[in-house]
Amino acid sequence: MEIRCGNCGKKTIVNTDLIKGIIGGGMILSGAVGWVTYAFAGLLGFYGGAALIVTVLIAGGSSVLIGKDLNLVVSVAHKIADLMNRRNYPCSSCEATDWQFSGFEDADIIAGDEHKRELCIALRDAKKELYIASGFLSSNVVNEHFVQELEAALVRNVNIYLIVSDGRSHSSDWMKPGYKEALSKLTKLSEKYTQLDLRLTHTHQKGIVVDDRYAITGSFNFLSNKKVVRKETSLKMYESKAISKFKRELLTE
Numbered sequence: 001m002e003i004r005c006g007n008c009g010k011k012t013i014v015n016t017d018l019i020k021g022i023i024g025g026g027m028i029l030s031g032a033v034g035w036v037t038y039a040f041a042g043l044l045g046f047y048g049g050a051a052l053i054v055t056v057l058i059a060g061g062s063s064v065l066i067g068k069d070l071n072l073v074v075s076v077a078h079k080i081a082d083l084m085n086r087r088n089y090p091c092s093s094c095e096a097t098d099w100q101f102s103g104f105e106d107a108d109i110i111a112g113d114e115h116k117r118e119l120c121i122a123l124r125d126a127k128k129e130l131y132i133a134s135g136f137l138s139s140n141v142v143n144e145h146f147v148q149e150l151e152a153a154l155v156r157n158v159n160i161y162l163i164v165s166d167g168r169s170h171s172s173d174w175m176k177p178g179y180k181e182a183l184s185k186l187t188k189l190s191e192k193y194t195q196l197d198l199r200l201t202h203t204h205q206k207g208i209v210v211d212d213r214y215a216i217t218g219s220f221n222f223l224s225n226k227k228v229v230r231k232e233t234s235l236k237m238y239e240s241k242a243i244s245k246f247k248r249e250l251l252t253e
């Protein structure tokens, strides 16, 4: 993971060696989980699963975090940045001690309203392929404007996969009208363009994939959530193996 100096903006990668240097070599137990448990259960009060997340974060491989509780991951990351501050670890360029968590080496965190921006960017930026998965479907999001943007991408000859939950997830009375309206718009479009693959399935998956460039997955229902009332966090990753694995997962029946 990366931390950023609040004073000068310099970014520093936090890895195992850095943490060991800060905690002090003499106190480190031999096994990886041993010293992480010491460092974080002892100093910051993390146990069990959270202590294991620390190991992953400082090992640098963010794709391992797919499917984990990202709110927990981010709060653990903030605590690691706090540890640097508590131990007075100075910035190498300005010597201040004002560290903040700034992301992962090979992935970013998408939070709250940023999900909506990511959806707009994905629709405009996709060149060959676009996947959008959503646990729910609503005309609040799939409105005239959305359909126009989707159609523009289809006209550019982008192959689009929409993976959405079927009627089973939309049986409540308050959901039905918006679901039906959105579905009829998308169905019409899929009859007009063969490059639109509309897949109704029993799913709770959420995510976006843009070409082979990046994938986003987390808690956000891209095709139904307009107001973003609750906390939402997703991981945006750029690692090609993780991207193709995620694509396969979305298309598997």
Ligand SMILES: [Zn+2]
Residues within 6 Å of the ligand: 005, 006, 007, 008, 009, 010, 091, 092, 093, 094, 095, 096
């Ligand atoms: Zn600095």
